[in-house]
Amino acid sequence: MELADELSSELSGNFRCVVLGLLMLAPVYDAYELRNAIKGAGTEEACLVDILASRSNAEIRAISAIYKQEYGKDLEDDVCGDTSGMFQRVLVSLLTAGRDEGDTMDEAQAVQDAKEIYEAGEARWGTDEVKFLTVLCVRNRNHLLRVFQEYQKISGRDIEESIKREMSGCLESVFLAIVKCMRNKPAFFAERLYKSMKGLGTTDSVLIRIMVARAEIDMLDIKAEFLKMYGKTLYSFIKGDTSGDYRKILLELCGGE
Template identity: 75%
Template sequence: MAALGNRGTVTEAAGFNPEEDAQKLRNAMKGAGTNEAAIIEVLAHRTIAQRQRIKETYKQTVGKELADDLKSELTGNFEKVVLGLLMPAPVYDAHELRYAIKGAGTDEACLIDILASRTNAEIKALTAFYNKEHERNLEDDICGDTSGMFQRVLVSLLTAGRDESSHVDEALVAQDAKDLYEAGEARWGTDEVKFLTILCVRNRAHLLRVFQEYQKIAGRDIEDSIKREMSGCLEDIFLAIVRCMKSKTAFFAERLYKSMKVRATVPAAV
């Protein structure tokens, strides 16, 4: 659920009326049963900012928290999705990260989806909210649940120190492409730190040029080399970074497709 409700192609609803939307939601939950279609019609077609206004208006006109009413009416994954839609982006990200870390086991895919795809400002905002809301330190929690080079990549991303300019230094592009090749395909073993240094620090425009030059040197796409050189969560996070640099939209579209494909292949209980 790491991308849900935060970013996408939802645009502001024309003729937006928070009072009318709040009443639609109230009507959808009154009486016996719940009109889930009406809830979807409103919340799935409003921007994050518009949903916040609906929440405020609902509380003013009904005297109750919208989230509380929805919790009492909905269950399962649908409830999680709807409640996620009501959260501002950093709140949602912090909530998902906490859920991914606490308890037995760790949802590494959630950590990867969020930290590999967010901007510096988004990471700083979610970290601040996490630390305040949960009275815990996000970096400490991540370090307590992960290890090795995977942990080091997560910590690097968590510093929110990526160059976000559009400057491209062609000499550095050539050097980075050469360094990545020599750190992986051209040697026995893999210099994972070199991949971290380049992929977690350089700006998007620069990295796109590095990927082009890497293709010329290695004779294969950087993604193919990462798959050949790494495995497990480390492979997953470096692939996520590369794919988000190429296209965040395509990255999350693929994640969504795979999540539905997996569910579709699970046999129904007898």
């Protein structure tokens, strides 16, 4: 981190944040972002959601190990110290890196999972969020895609619509992020980028985090999804919303129209 510290004093503002991110390996950058989201007054819950809902088991284990090594603290302890309730339980479940990452789909179990989620939410007064947690944080992607289909059939609603109806705040955000990442991770990041730039002002922390973290992973896919979803290129959006060296470096990461 010594070089990063040196650069901190040489560069300024958002441009510095991008350069610092590019100097770090992916799990080091994620750990750094999580640390910044947690330390100090208040918590940037969006950062916790963006990272923990979208990373693989191996990536989460690497982030946790680096966090301990760099900051001398346990990531789970810090997350628990800064969050509460069901939101905390979902984040801790994601941090255990215990998701099934196989591709087998058990039809009977998928139907049962869909039924249990429906009965835990839309079919009752109040919501049993634990049922959502046990399915959404543990099952593999193929299985969950089948659960979502079955849920639509049983409830007449898309799972995302039900989450919005049944939950609010950070808990709603993290469950929606999990569902969206399972369905189409590049589309999830495209939506996050769009929301960071649309309207007045820019949420630079989100824009920087996603552009740096995904530049060498799935930026081409994110750009394709962005164009499909919003009818404009990500490049043109960044160009119209940023300026100076900050704009130049983000456009480099974007990789052209």
